[in-house]
Amino acid sequence: MSTKLILKFKDTVISEFELNQEETTIGRKDENIIHIDNLAVSSRHARVLKIGKKVILEDLESTNGTLVNGQETSKHILKSGDVITVGKHTLTFVSLEDGVEVGKEEQAESDMDKTMIISASAREEMMGTKGSSDSSNSNAAAAPMLLGTVQYISGPLMGKVVDLKASLTNIGKGENCKIRVKGMLVGKQAAVITRRPTGYHIAYLEGMSKPKVNGKTLTSAPTTLKEGDIIELNDTKLEFFIRK
Amino acid sequence: MSALEMIAVTDVGIKRDHNEDCVGTDIQAGLAVLADGMGGHNAGEVASSMAVDLIIRLLKDGLKRFPEGELDEETGFSKEAVLARNSTVTANNVIIETAQAKPECAGMGTTVVVAVFYDDRVAVAHVGDSRMYLLREEYLSHVTEDHSLIQEQVRRGLLTAEDARNSAIKNLVTRALGVEKDVEADVVEDIARVGDIYMMCSDGLTDVVPDEAIRLTMLEHGNNLQASAQALIDLANDAGGPDNISVIMIRVKASVSRKKGFFSQLFGGK
Numbered sequence: 001m002s003t004k005l006i007l008k009f010k011d012t013v014i015s016e017f018e019l020n021q022e023e024t025t026i027g028r029k030d031e032n033i034i035h036i037d038n039l040a041v042s043s044r045h046a047r048v049l050k051i052g053k054k055v056i057l058e059d060l061e062s063t064n065g066t067l068v069n070g071q072e073t074s075k076h077i078l079k080s081g082d083v084i085t086v087g088k089h090t091l092t093f094v095s096l097e098d099g100v101e102v103g104k105e106e107q108a109e110s111d112m113d114k115t116m117i118i119s120a121s122a123r124e125e126m127m128g129t130k131g132s133s134d135s136s137n138s139n140a141a142a143a144p145m146l147l148g149t150v151q152y153i154s155g156p157l158m159g160k161v162v163d164l165k166a167s168l169t170n171i172g173k174g175e176n177c178k179i180r181v182k183g184m185l186v187g188k189q190a191a192v193i194t195r196r197p198t199g200y201h202i203a204y205l206e207g208m209s210k211p212k213v214n215g216k217t218l219t220s221a222p223t224t225l226k227e228g229d230i231i232e233l234n235d236t237k238l239e240f241f242i243r244k
Numbered sequence: 245m246s247a248l249e250m251i252a253v254t255d256v257g258i259k260r261d262h263n264e265d266c267v268g269t270d271i272q273a274g275l276a277v278l279a280d281g282m283g284g285h286n287a288g289e290v291a292s293s294m295a296v297d298l299i300i301r302l303l304k305d306g307l308k309r310f311p312e313g314e315l316d317e318e319t320g321f322s323k324e325a326v327l328a329r330n331s332t333v334t335a336n337n338v339i340i341e342t343a344q345a346k347p348e349c350a351g352m353g354t355t356v357v358v359a360v361f362y363d364d365r366v367a368v369a370h371v372g373d374s375r376m377y378l379l380r381e382e383y384l385s386h387v388t389e390d391h392s393l394i395q396e397q398v399r400r401g402l403l404t405a406e407d408a409r410n411s412a413i414k415n416l417v418t419r420a421l422g423v424e425k426d427v428e429a430d431v432v433e434d435i436a437r438v439g440d441i442y443m444m445c446s447d448g449l450t451d452v453v454p455d456e457a458i459r460l461t462m463l464e465h466g467n468n469l470q471a472s473a474q475a476l477i478d479l480a481n482d483a484g485g486p487d488n489i490s491v492i493m494i495r496v497k498a499s500v501s502r503k504k505g506f507f508s509q510l511f512g513g514k
Contacts, residue, residue, distance in 0.1 A: 021406070022454050052452045052483020116282065117353050117423050118393055118416040165320035167433035168365065189435070195320070197430040198389050198399070203380075205435060221383035 003055055005048070005084070005091040007034065014089075019055060024048040026086060027060075040064055040087025048078070055093070057084060147243040148200045148225065150179070150193075154237040163243075164200060169193040171211065171233060183234040185209035190233055191218060193225070200225040200240070209234055247498040248361055250276060251469040251491075255477045257448055258485030264288030265446050265490040266354075268296040273304050274361035274500065276492045280374050280446040282420070283352030287343075291354035291422050294342065295335045299358055302331035312502045313363035324360045325367035325431045332358060332369045332421070332429040339422035353422035357388060357444050361500050366436045369429045372417045375450060377458065378434070379441040384459035387432055387442070391419035414451060441469070442494040445476070448487035453479045469493040 003019040017024065017034050026034040027045040036045075042062035049056045055078045059066040067085035068076045076082075080095035148164040162169075162179060170177040174188035181190065187207020194201045201222035204210050210217050211233040213225070225231075231238040252267040264281040266289070277299050281292030306327040316326045335356070343349045355372025368376050368387055373395075376387040389395060393416040397403040408414065421427060436442075441462060449458075457479060465472035473491040480489045 023456065049454075049457065051454060051457050051479065054482060116416055117420045118418055166315065167319075167321040167325060167367075167431070168435065170435075192435050194432065194434055196389075196432050205437065219383060220380040221385050 002096045003050070004094050004096075005034065006094060007036070008090045008092065009088065019048060019050060022050055026091070034091070036086060036089050038087050038089065041089070045086055046084075055095070057082075057093075062086075145195065145197055146199060148193075148195070149241050149243055150231065150238040151241065152236065153230070153239050155235055162238075164193055164195055167195050169195075171231075172205075172207065179236070179238070181233045181236045183209055186234050194222065202231065246271075247496065247500045248274060249467075249469060249495040249497055251473050251493045252276070252278075253470075253473045253477060253492075254490040255448075255481070255485075255488065257488050258481055260486075260488055262286070262289070263488045264292055265448070265488040266292035266296045267490050267492055268300050269492060270300055270304060273307060274502065275300055275303050276359045276444060276494055277356065278374055278444045278446065278490055278492050279354045279356045279421075280372065280448075280488070280490070281352065281354040283349075283422075287349045287352035288354070290342070290349055291339055291352040292356075294339055295354045295356045295421055298335045298338060299331045299356065302334060303327060303358070303360060306331065307360075307362075307502070313365070321431060321433060322362070322365065322367055324362045324365075325369070325433050328358045328360050328367050328369040329429045329431045332356060332371060333427060336371075336421040336427040337425070340425065343422055353420040355417060355420055355446070359442065359444065359494065361436055361494070361496075362502055364436055364500050366434055366442065368432045368434075371427055371429050372420045373447045373450075375445055375447075377443045377445070377455075379443065379459065379462045380437065380439070382459075382463060384455060384462065387434060388430065390417075391430070392417050415447070436496050436500055438496050438498060440496045441467075441472075442496075443476075444492040444494075446488060446490045448485075448489035449476055449480045449491060452483035452486065467495060469495055 005017045007014045025032040025047045027043050028041045029043045044060050045062040046059045046066045057076045057078055059074045064087060065072050068082055078093045082093045084091040150162050152158050152160045170189050170192055171179040172188050172190035173182055173186045185208035189205045190207045191202055191204050191211045201224055203222040204218040204220055213223055213229050213231055225240045227242050229240040248271055250269045250271050252269050254263060254265050254267050256263040266279045269276045277296045279292035279295040281288030310323045314323045316323050319326060343352050355374040357370040357374040357376050360367045370388045373390040373392045378385050378387050394408045394411050394414045398405060398408050461475045462472055465475055473493050476491050477489050
């Protein structure tokens, strides 16, 4: 199934966009996949999501709104022939389906959808690691967890190293925090570093003062820590390392 | 554990005629287990239900044997996390033995994802491509990382996340219970905060529904876990429902603890 949007301005076709990505953004800024340079269009105006076989249009709280076939909409499942109006431009949605081909694909797909376990040797072959010098890495399934550490690079504890052996290392002014940081606005449990099989992550938890990594303020969503990252909270600065 | 709210839903999907997934929860003990079985005839169901029943039993029993939230010095993880991992390994051995003893069960296997909530934390053990997500505020994050060929290729930079979604071999798991004697279960711990919503699911959801659609659906339904879980299953079925779909949702309503009695929970005592 191929789907596309045809961009028109006053009935003149400007361009066509194949919807081959999960998300196609529409807006005035350059970073949008469908970029419409017109003041009636918001910087991030709307987006089109492909979910399975459905194609969904979603208005991103644009100033002037998004219309489908003349009706204002916030979310709409697109059908072939739908006309989307964004400012003074229109986008016509076209879905091309070749009945025979789609049927065939579905048949093949349904066998492949069944979860299967792959044997260790087949896995190595498919990973391209069989017989290569990379054999130590081919057993990644059971690789030992990395050990990370942080080192204070400011303040009275400068130089001190703290191993992150525990599954959770709390940062904050609370008594249970392994890394204590003082300050009016620092939360009792300001942030947590989690040790995972895939590496270390840090996330903000609470308090007015939010920690930063390499100058970027953390959110509640975990950020992966990389060698040499600088973690900063109030007057405390820490550098993250992996023990070799 | 009245600090938690849990909902478990499982659906056969559109294309399959039977459901090999299995879900189990014990809200009092703060436990949730989800398994996606595989193997001929009805062996997939046998493997997944064995995993769920056995792991819940082992956990309930094991949790009585030590005080909440104690650290296991050797691993740096909590005793709850170590117990979750050990229970998963034990289930693996029992499934292998059963498969060897009963010819009709030969070749059966199952993925599993296990959650233990305790002392404002959650310990998660998993094997295979069943996942746990966390929705905190407006952010959706992966708590587990799949043991699948595709995920390994992504991790090593051989594939992009976009390639992975379109791959025809995304159903190949590299680790499962019932296959090899020495199964490695990955263990993750995290802080469980009031307001967090944890979502465990089988690949019947994640193979056809992208993360962003999961996030928007969970945000839309908020604390209505039943509606949220059903909406996710509907999304997967709307996308063709190629596999069985299971979803467990856990919402942290108040500070979590096994130690606290009913009244202290009710009045928010610390």
